[in-house]
Amino acid sequence: MRLIDGKKIAADIRVSLRHEISQLVGRKPHLALVIVGDHPASLSYIRGKKNACLEIGLLSSVIELPTEIAEKSLLEKIDELNKNPLIDGILVQMPLPKHIREYKVTAAIAPEKDVDGFHPLNIGKLLLGEEGGFIPCTPKGIFVLLQTMQIPVQGKHVVIVGRSNIVGKPLAALLVQKKTGCNATVTLAHSQSAHLEKLTRSADILVAAMGSPLFIRQEMIKPGSAIIDVGINRTKEGKLVGDVDFEHVAPLAEWITPVPGGVGPMTIAMLMQNTLEGYKKTLKRPS
Numbered sequence: 001m002r003l004i005d006g007k008k009i010a011a012d013i014r015v016s017l018r019h020e021i022s023q024l025v026g027r028k029p030h031l032a033l034v035i036v037g038d039h040p041a042s043l044s045y046i047r048g049k050k051n052a053c054l055e056i057g058l059l060s061s062v063i064e065l066p067t068e069i070a071e072k073s074l075l076e077k078i079d080e081l082n083k084n085p086l087i088d089g090i091l092v093q094m095p096l097p098k099h100i101r102e103y104k105v106t107a108a109i110a111p112e113k114d115v116d117g118f119h120p121l122n123i124g125k126l127l128l129g130e131e132g133g134f135i136p137c138t139p140k141g142i143f144v145l146l147q148t149m150q151i152p153v154q155g156k157h158v159v160i161v162g163r164s165n166i167v168g169k170p171l172a173a174l175l176v177q178k179k180t181g182c183n184a185t186v187t188l189a190h191s192q193s194a195h196l197e198k199l200t201r202s203a204d205i206l207v208a209a210m211g212s213p214l215f216i217r218q219e220m221i222k223p224g225s226a227i228i229d230v231g232i233n234r235t236k237e238g239k240l241v242g243d244v245d246f247e248h249v250a251p252l253a254e255w256i257t258p259v260p261g262g263v264g265p266m267t268i269a270m271l272m273q274n275t276l277e278g279y280k281k282t283l284k285r286p287s
């Protein structure tokens with residue numbers, strides 16, 4: 001079994017980003033982090049992203065807005081950031097309060113500053129296999145992990161359990177592309193999939209993105225396969241665990257990501273990479 005050390009791979013990416021950013025002449029890339037309300041998990045995610053910016057030399061601004069803010073006022077704030085030439089990337093921390101429509105918010109962010117890659121135009125570009133859009137951070141991070149570990153993807157059966165718009169669907173769209181490092185046969189499973197175990201056992205690469213602690217057991221995997229655990233779950237004891245029963249699955253797998261230290265750090269590293277890309281796009285735009 002080979003451990004996929006996402007923490008180390010992400011740290012290496014951050015080092016090279018820091019180097020690239022230190023070479024930039026003039027202003028540095030600037031990421032706007034918008035948070036609505038004071039949910040502890042969201043605050044902690046924002047802190048993590050802000051610290052990552054600091055570490056690699058990116059500028060960041062945290063815009064804290066009250067839970068009861070009207071959708072219209074949030075959209076106006078986003079528009080202000082869209083028009084600000086000194087802001088290269090905009091991230092709105094999800095989830096949002098119930099009275100705000102997430103779709104409206106993601107669609108309001110200028111596509112060229114949409115570093116999360118959730119804008120319909122960026123999702124559309126990904127689906128069409130067009131270059132130049134932003135790829136959502138978690139799927140992109142998984143792709144980089146597979147490439148770095150030289151895990152064969154072409155012609156392989158990738159089974160993704162979880163069809164969310166932020167992980168499962170964009171990852172399926174990415175790995176199925178007719179491009180080097182992709183060309184996979186992808187099955188996208190979910191809570192209504194029949195014979196889930198039969199599907200997961202046929203996976204050369206199994207991606208668990210359910211948010212269901214330790215759901216993937218030893219008998220659900222194909223021996224010698226690659227296991228990518230996206231899940232982040234906190235047990236009653238406060239321990240972080242993934243969607244995969246690591247202890248029993250790891251001895252059978254050829255490659256496996258740990259939780260924590262697998263996909264999570266890659267998501268943040270890809271956010272930093274996307275922000276640098278956003279900066280390059282901003283510079284190319286006529287003012």
Ligand code: NDP
Pocket residue numbers: 138161162163164165166167168189190191192196209210211212215230231232233263264265267
């Ligand atoms: P969502 O809740 O949006 O989606 C979960 C998906 O899993 C749904 O498609 C759901 O099916 C499916 N699912 C749930 N239970 C089962 C089951 N028993 N059998 C089959 N399918 C099931 O979650 P997210 O995609 O937002 O997140 C998934 C997990 O990944 C969470 O733990 C989250 O914290 C973590 N995460 C980690 C990131 C990282 O950087 N490491 C980034 C983003 C998320 P259905 O659609 O039918 O309801």
